[in-house]
Amino acid sequence: xxxxxxxxxxxxxxxxxxxxxxxxxxxxxxxxxxxxxxxxxxxxxxxxxxxxxxxxxxxxxxxxxxxxxxxxxxxxxxxxxxxxxxxxxxxxxxxxxxxxxxxxxxxxxxxxxxxxxxxxxxxxxxxxxxxxxxxxxxxxxxxxxxxxxxxxxxxxxxxxxxxxxxxxxxxxxxxxxxxxxxxxxxxxxxxxxxxxxxxxxxxxxxxxxxxxxxxxxxxxxxxxxxxxxxxxxxxxxxxxxxxxxxxxxxxxxxxxxxxxxxxxxxxxxxxxxxxxxxxxxxxxxxxxxxxxxxxxxxxxxxxxxxxxxxxxxxxxxxxxxxxxxxxxxxxxxxxxxxxxxxxxxxxxxxxxxxxxxxxxxxxxxxxxxxxxxxxxxxxxxxxxxxxxxxxxxxxxxxxxxxxxxxxxxxxxxxxxxxxxxxxxxxxxxxxxxxxxxxxxxxxxxxxxxxxxxxxxxxxxxxxxxxxxxxxxxxxxxxxxxxxxxxxxxxxxxxxxxxxxxxxxxxxxxxxxxxx
Numbered sequence: 001x002x003x004x005x006x007x008x009x010x011x012x013x014x015x016x017x018x019x020x021x022x023x024x025x026x027x028x029x030x031x032x033x034x035x036x037x038x039x040x041x042x043x044x045x046x047x048x049x050x051x052x053x054x055x056x057x058x059x060x061x062x063x064x065x066x067x068x069x070x071x072x073x074x075x076x077x078x079x080x081x082x083x084x085x086x087x088x089x090x091x092x093x094x095x096x097x098x099x100x101x102x103x104x105x106x107x108x109x110x111x112x113x114x115x116x117x118x119x120x121x122x123x124x125x126x127x128x129x130x131x132x133x134x135x136x137x138x139x140x141x142x143x144x145x146x147x148x149x150x151x152x153x154x155x156x157x158x159x160x161x162x163x164x165x166x167x168x169x170x171x172x173x174x175x176x177x178x179x180x181x182x183x184x185x186x187x188x189x190x191x192x193x194x195x196x197x198x199x200x201x202x203x204x205x206x207x208x209x210x211x212x213x214x215x216x217x218x219x220x221x222x223x224x225x226x227x228x229x230x231x232x233x234x235x236x237x238x239x240x241x242x243x244x245x246x247x248x249x250x251x252x253x254x255x256x257x258x259x260x261x262x263x264x265x266x267x268x269x270x271x272x273x274x275x276x277x278x279x280x281x282x283x284x285x286x287x288x289x290x291x292x293x294x295x296x297x298x299x300x301x302x303x304x305x306x307x308x309x310x311x312x313x314x315x316x317x318x319x320x321x322x323x324x325x326x327x328x329x330x331x332x333x334x335x336x337x338x339x340x341x342x343x344x345x346x347x348x349x350x351x352x353x354x355x356x357x358x359x360x361x362x363x364x365x366x367x368x369x370x371x372x373x374x375x376x377x378x379x380x381x382x383x384x385x386x387x388x389x390x391x392x393x394x395x396x397x398x399x400x401x402x403x404x405x406x407x408x409x410x411x412x413x414x415x416x417x418x419x420x421x422x423x424x425x426x427x428x429x430x431x432x433x434x435x436x437x438x439x440x441x442x443x444x445x446x447x448x449x450x451x452x453x454x455x456x457x458x459x460x461x462x463x464x465x466x467x468x469x470x471x472x473x474x475x476x477x478x479x480x481x482x483x484x485x486x487x488x489x490x491x492x493x494x495x496x497x498x499x500x501x502x503x504x505x506x507x508x509x510x511x512x513x514x515x
Contacts, residue, residue: 010056188251279323280297295313347432
């Protein structure tokens with residue numbers, strides 16, 4: 001009775017392109033071998049899968065077929081040992097498993113009689129050679145990927161909001177997508193308003209064209225790539241860290257961090273009124289002078305037109321024209337705008353301060369690295385406990401998620417500490433220039449920016465009375481700059497022209513210029 005064999009052919013895309021290992025070529029060689037040796041071919045399994053492990057779809061089917069036909073299979077033929085496996089340790093185990101089934105694994109181009117002990121040395125060479133080749137290819141790829149990421153290049157498929165392109169030198173980069181990028185910006189902005197939870201926002205954005213599954217949606221809100229950063233994984237002795245990417249950021253740091261705080265339950269999900277409009281930039285910042293309650297705003301129709309008012313929510317008689325209050329606030333900004341000499345002094349001081357901070361950042365970064373390493377060890381220890389059945393997989397996943405989240409935050413802190421002081425210098429200059437033209441910037445700003453300006457200057461409520469404002473609390477930095485501004489201005493009788501007080505009972509002198 002003739003011997004019977006299973007034919008196994010395997011190829012991966014790169015091997016077929018580089019070396020001509022086509023499946024059909026392998027099959028023809030194996031069939032000719034069987035014919036010339038009088039061996040019957042009873043099955044053929046063809047694979048298009050990596051040989052790093054034996055967890056391959058067709059090979060699993062081959063093993064199942066062999067177990068179902070014990071005594072009817074004598075050989076498994078393949079072209080050479082690299083078709084069988086590229087992992088020496090796994091190969092020895094699989095060969096023993098096949099031998100228990102009465103099957104001999106054999107490469108027709110590299111035949112070995114494994115009953116001869118010395119031939120096991122040749123088998124080790126045949127198995128190790130493709131494994132070494134595979135490891136070298138993997139290492140070269142890993143080194144190249146690591147180097148590219150350290151250079152700030154995004155090496156994968158572009159996330160939603162970007163598209164992949166190639167520069168003139170052939171290197172791949174990502175650039176904002178003309179249609180998708182505005183959707184990403186709108187997504188983060190809407191989430192910051194507090195009007196939506198994640199699922200509500202996902203559905204709302206789907207109507208605008210940002211369609212993504214429920215499971216993938218939080219990943220967009222967590223993706224640091226949108227802030228212009230690239231995560232460089234740990235490699236050899238180099239710890240995991242962030243670098244500035246070569247791509248354009250779609251989301252600023254402040255907005256991104258606010259979104260993270262909301263997702264983590266640290267930020268407040270503010271209820272945003274859908275009636276806020278351009279005529280009411282002060283809505284939500286005003287307090288009733290009569291009862292201390294919050295003030296709202298609305299439009300009234302009359303005499304053929306609409307008239308806009310701020311009024312008390314509790315029904316008090318407090319009510320005044322929105323245009324008058326808005327104009328008074330605009331004049332107030334003009335009045336408190338710092339003199340160039342004051343702001344230039346602060347700019348110099350701040351730049352010197354940030355420059356000196358660099359001297360202490362090295363020790364801070366070292367402390368962060370120690371915490372990050374400790375968290376990684378905790379994750380590794382938890383994994384060992386799970387493998388030893390001392391904790392459940394659910395408990396392990398909770399521990400892993402906790403410390404990975406903490407490490408992401410720590411890596412962000414590292415990036416801020418390791419960033420060059422030139423960046424801070426740029427931001428300081430930008431902010432100081434904004435303060436120099438604060439009134440004109442406010443006048444031409446969008447409603448959102450106007451409200452951001454108001455909120456940053458006055459964390460407390462504003463009370464409007466007799467065309468003047470007073471407040472419960474003013475931003476300490478603004479108060480200090482404006483105080484210096486008044487002291488540097490014209491004096492009469494040796495007294496400063498203005499004096500800021502943080503009392504809701506006393507009007508701030510000079511908030512509205514004397515008429």
